[in-house]
Amino acid sequence: MSDQPHQTAGDTSIIETPEAQGETTPRRRLSGRARLILLLVLLAAILGGALWLVRYQTSGKFMQETNDAYIRADLVTIAPKVSGYVAEVLVADNQDVTAGQPLVRIDPRSYRAQAAQAEAQIAQAEASANASRAQIAQQRAAIEQAQAQFAAAQAKARYDADEVRRYTPLAESGAESRQQLAQLRAAADQSAANARAQAAALAAQQRQVATLEAQIGQSRAQRQGAAAQLAAANVDVSSTVIRSPVAGRIGDKTATVGQFATAGTRLMSVVPLRQIYVTANFKETQLALMRPGQPATIKVDALDGTELRGRVASLSPGTGAQFSLLPPQNATGNFTKIVQRVPVRIALEASPAARRLLVPGLSVTVTVDTRSAKGQLDQIRSEQKRLSERSR
Numbered sequence: 074m075s076d077q078p079h080q081t082a083g084d085t086s087i088i089e090t091p092e093a094q095g096e097t098t099p100r101r102r103l104s105g106r107a108r109l110i111l112l113l114v115l116l117a118a119i120l121g122g123a124l125w126l127v128r129y130q131t132s133g134k135f136m137q138e139t140n141d142a143y144i145r146a147d148l149v150t151i152a153p154k155v156s157g158y159v160a161e162v163l164v165a166d167n168q169d170v171t172a173g174q175p176l177v178r179i180d181p182r183s184y185r186a187q188a189a190q191a192e193a194q195i196a197q198a199e200a201s202a203n204a205s206r207a208q209i210a211q212q213r214a215a216i217e218q219a220q221a222q223f224a225a226a227q228a229k230a231r232y233d234a235d236e237v238r239r240y241t242p243l244a245e246s247g248a249e250s251r252q253q254l255a256q257l258r259a260a261a262d263q264s265a266a267n268a269r270a271q272a273a274a275l276a277a278q279q280r281q282v283a284t285l286e287a288q289i290g291q292s293r294a295q296r297q298g299a300a301a302q303l304a305a306a307n308v309d310v311s312s313t314v315i316r317s318p319v320a321g322r323i324g325d326k327t328a329t330v331g332q333f334a335t336a337g338t339r340l341m342s343v344v345p346l347r348q349i350y351v352t353a354n355f356k357e358t359q360l361a362l363m364r365p366g367q368p369a370t371i372k373v374d375a376l377d378g379t380e381l382r383g384r385v386a387s388l389s390p391g392t393g394a395q396f397s398l399l400p401p402q403n404a405t406g407n408f409t410k411i412v413q414r415v416p417v418r419i420a421l422e423a424s425p426a427a428r429r430l431l432v433p434g435l436s437v438t439v440t441v442d443t444r445s446a447k448g449q450l451d452q453i454r455s456e457q458k459r460l461s462e463r464s465r
Contacts, residue, residue, distance in 0.1 A: 138440040142353035146433040149319055149343040153179055154312040159332045166326050170317045177328050177340055181313035188306035194299035202292035209285045216278045223271035230268040233261035321345040349431055351383060351419035353439040356412050361450055362443035369419050372438040382422040385441060389416040
């Protein structure tokens with residue numbers, strides 16, 4: 074006999090197979106534990122999103138970050154004031170130096186010779202002035218002699234004139250001869266002329282004093298000029314020793330012994346590592362609430378992301394493009410708007426141990442907390458709205 078089910082005539086019932094029975098089996102529902110886990114996950118997601126939103130609204134949106142930032146320092150270029158051959162280089166590459174420490178010595182012999190020449194000119198001017206003073210003393214004696222001669226000539230002229238006046242009535246009356254009167258008149262005229270000559274000689278001697286005094290003034294001016302030359306020569310002599318203007322570290326040294334150094338030619342640089350700072354180039358869309366004095370967090374790549382503290386010192390008065398060699402001319406040709414960046418100077422607050430490891434050029438990531446300026450944009454908008462209303 075066969076075990077398969079069979080259908081007899083007139084039997085209309087349908088025999089269900091196991092497959093058909095499986096299609097009508099009810100689906101399994103999640104257990105209470107699974108529903109609880111899903112509910113907790115959903116609540117955690119909602120709570121995390123809410124916390125993130127609250128944090129973003131209270132602080133996150135005020136944190137402006139950029140990785141276009143680098144450590145900087147105001148490098149000091151060392152160049153000689155005078156030209157000459159390098160006689161000695163007193164520092165090595167990457168050496169730490171103090172302010173005023175000698176760096177390079179240039180051969181000073183030619184400048185010392187110029188100083189000696191100026192000293193000789195000063196001595197010559199002083200000798201010339203002393204000679205003029207001696208001549209003035211001698212001239213005063215000559216003036217006294219001329220005054221005496223002039224006084225004698227005046228006395229002789231007065232005497233001869235008196236004789237003429239005394240003999241004139243006698244000659245007219247015939248008591249004396251007219252020849253005698255003529256001789257007396259000639260003598261009187263000669264005495265008067267001699268007196269005038271002596272007066273002129275006295276005046277000439279007196280004017281000679283003024284000439285000698287002018288020579289003294291000229292010698293004094295020559296001495297002052299020579300003294301100025303000596304001062305300039307001494308400056309040149311002192312400039313042959315090039316000293317460090319600031320404390321820092323030697324970098325990019327090119328000076329060698331025997332090299333001819335021209336005035337103004339760079340020989341090396343001094344990096345003031347104690348005065349390093351950070352220049353962060355923020356996008357223009359990040360500057361609305363950025364103000365000097367706001368705190369900043371600095372992550373240094375060279376220190377494996379170590380965070381340092383800092384503060385916004387100042388904002389550049391223009392974008393970096395404005396201070397480039399060839400500023401963009403956006404009024405010509407086609408225009409594509411590009412977000413500009415503005416350099417922001419960050420004062421670094423780092424320990425001495427950290428500063429010893431920081432050098433200019435290192436890459437950093439800067440985050441500025443702008444919450445202190447929160448609400449200022451609303452204030453600006455309200456002020457602009459009032460101005461607009463007044464202008465209507």
